[in-house]
Amino acid sequence: MKKSLISLVIALSVCACSTSQPSGETGSDSAPAYQNNDLDMPTRVRDLVSRMTLNEKVGQMYNDAPAIERLGIPSYDYWNEALHGVARAGHATVFPQAIGMAAMWNRELLFDVASTISDEGRAKHHYFASHDARYRYTGLTYWSPNINIFRDPRWGRGQETYGEDPYLTGELAVQFIHGLQGDDEHYLKSAATAKHFAVHNGPEISRHSDNYVVSPKDLYETYLPAFEKAIVEGDVEAVMCAYNRVNGSPACGSEMLLKEILRGEYQFDGHVMSDCGAIADFFDTEAHNVVRSPAVAAAWAVTAGTDLNCGTGRRSVFANLVWAVQKGLLSEELIDQAVERLFMTRFKLGLFDAPDRVPYSKIPLDSVSSDAHLKLAQTATEQSLVLLKNDGILPLKTGVKVAVIGPNATNQDVLLGNYNGLPTQPVTPLQGIIKQVGADNVTYAPGSPIIADVYGHWQVLDRSVLFHEDTSGNLQPGLNADYYAVERLPVSDFTNLRGSANWAQTPSASRVETSMSFYFERSPVNDEVLGNFGAVWSGLLIPKTSGSYRFNTQGELYLDGERVTAAVPLQAGVQYEIRVQQLFINDLMENTAAMTDQFWALEWVNESRDLLAEALTAAQYADVIVVAAGISPRIEGEEMPVKLEGFNYGDRADIDLPDVQQQLIQALHKTGKPMVLVNFSGSAMALNWENENVDAIVQAFYPGEATGTALARILWGEANPSGRLPVTFYRNLEGFAPFDDYNMENRTYKYFDGEVLYPFGHGLSYSDFRYEALKAPSTLERGQDLTLTVTLSNLSDIAGEQVTQVYVQMPDAPVRVPNTELKGFTRSALNGGESQEVSINIPANELVYIDEKGKKQPYTGALKISIGDGQPGYAGQGKIQTSVVTIQ
Structure with a gap:
């Protein structure tokens, strides 16, 4: 609705919609308080919420909150992601x-x-809003960062975190x-969300x-x-509660977590949302199954302090809150509290x-x-790439011939x-x-x-293998692409809520596509931003090569009229009629646009190739081999349908490289060529054989779009x-x-007693950094900050x-404490031959x-201090300085 029309609707309806005089209203002829920019935001929010009916307020507690046009409130979806860039929004x-x-x-x-x-998020939000595109992933409430502790290397979602250390x-x-x-003093640029609270x-x-039982000591x-x-x-604006139970109570219904700790100890005043579908887990017989009805689950969550229900696609549990209020399971005042928290965020934005x-x-x-x-x-x-090992082969010399080998090279x-x-x-x-x-x-x-x-090594099909006939019957590169207007049909199959559509009889747009990889921000039919359409490529x-080919696409693929769902044999030079079709229709249940979060592509791979033989041939022509190995977010991640050797539905069952890659690396080692291993993974890998036999190892994690450069x-x-x-x-x-x-x-x-391959904090450099002349007090009064100064020198010419890094040990503590614990870190840039003093302050509360x-x-007693290139016991000679400070 246009702004002018919204204002007219407000002016005509605002008095009629309120059953009582709202707070902040100055008279029937004046603008409502929530529209008065000169009033403080809490007053404006209370006024706006006071004008809503109970049904309207409950509707605003879903992640995809509907519009209330009579109040000039547009629809808004709180679900957006920004873990390492604006996500799923093109x-x-x-x-x-x-x-x-x-x-x-x-x-x-x-x-x-x-x-x-x-x-970028702000720019994209205003662009989408200007086209009235208010789907999931277009808002300004980002459900990032994920600050859970990566306590176990098997966790597939550990890649989303900042690692295993609470301080870091x-x-x-x-x-x-x-x-x-x-x-800004008044406005948020975007709203961050700390997740998943907790354990x-x-x-x-x-x-x-799952119910995770933790001691108070481990918890804190x-x-x-x-x-x-x-x-x-x-001062994070929002917190997301977790799926699991903690000490018997669902995290999104835990009064210990949400009331006593979050609102009480931490004085959090923002809003709390559920992880998506977590409230349904309260009553799901295959999940926590701790209550029998959705209404009870909803009342429990809101009473504990969960303000927003993510999960309209999986049982919109908060839809039962009106009934819960009617039956006395919770008061309307708790609904008001939740909605006011949510609108405070929207007003701050x-x-x-x-x-x-x-x-x-x-x-x-x-x-x-x-x-x-x-x-x-x-x-x-x-700065994210970690050099784990270097026998001197790195950096590589100019003019060296390189064999780039491995499943992650492309x-x-x-x-x-x-x-x-x-x-x-x-x-x-590559x-x-x-x-x-x-x-x-x-x-x-x-x-x-x-x-x-x-x-x-999937490859996008392109003009090298795709053709169409022109009007003279001659083959030309690329496929004919026809784009059709579509009309959404009412839901008739309630097992498929995404919906279906009628296609127009003739295409609205036609062209030739020479590479089968697209991102459609606008419909090719009518240029509507995130609009619906149907596509047929033929x-x-x-x-060019015979073999057994496996295809990868979101569309329906047909070869010679037969639907392709598995690997198929194809002959070089033979013409196969190809047709791919895809309906791009926005999902009303999930409030998602058809093309916001991914490229559309048609890819293939020839499974008949002798990949190992090809690798050995490639290695023959090189002076050095760079192996791009590791795993992939296709097999480690969030609740994935992946059950393979070593992988368990997104998690890891072991931490070794897959056997087929180990065999590849060992075969390449037998060539006698120097080898650099670049390992891609979101989690720790047991690179034991590689550490003994490969000349250099770089841990790349998942390094972003600038990876190759x-x-x-x-x-x-x-x-x-570094x-x-x-x-x-x-x-x-x-x-x-x-x-x-x-x-x-x-x-x-902090607690591991065994031998490790590479310790937390490890990383090599081409420079030769050394530490000396640590200055630390011999004694410190309890409650005082600790300041350490050390001289850092770059003895190389690089x-x-x-x-x-600063680590402390507390041997005089009366309870079990960490073996050693990170308490400070800083980065310094030094030219070759340069020295500088590095000062790190450790606050008393650490x-x-x-x-x-x-x-x-x-803590009182002897405090063991280590400052330098890594943990005590792992950093080499000259790479660390130690001292003991007595805290009195």
């Missing part, structure tokens, strides 16, 4: 996955990244939140039914500190004020994926991770290396699948590696408790950046231990 700058951004160990850079993300996670969370939310980090397969020592920082220091009052509304759309943003992404990627999935946007300039490892040294100096082979029939497929610069020394591990890389899972055991004993670097009741206690 093109955006894609930064390294969260675990990779943690590997930067750089507060300032992470703030800049988050600020850039919110710039909390410090980074604060910067990310500040970057997303902006620094949530796998297993994925059973998270809807491991699972809550990052949330406390996010709320108290970060400026969604009810004129754009010229909101400074962030002026961010232009062309800021999305701008040159400056892409340059920042490259910087972030370079795999765009590993650039992106999960919860990602669509990159505008993605650079794969592309980056070719650009660095020239195509004449590079040979390539995929070498193997990632695992089983999961491939990383012509001839003429393979940044990687090549690191390999050839144009950039100096990333550090935010998780421990273990040798195996021996001694680990069951995955669903949330006791922290023998987990993470400029680089160094992450200085010099505490957690007692058995979960309470913080000031």
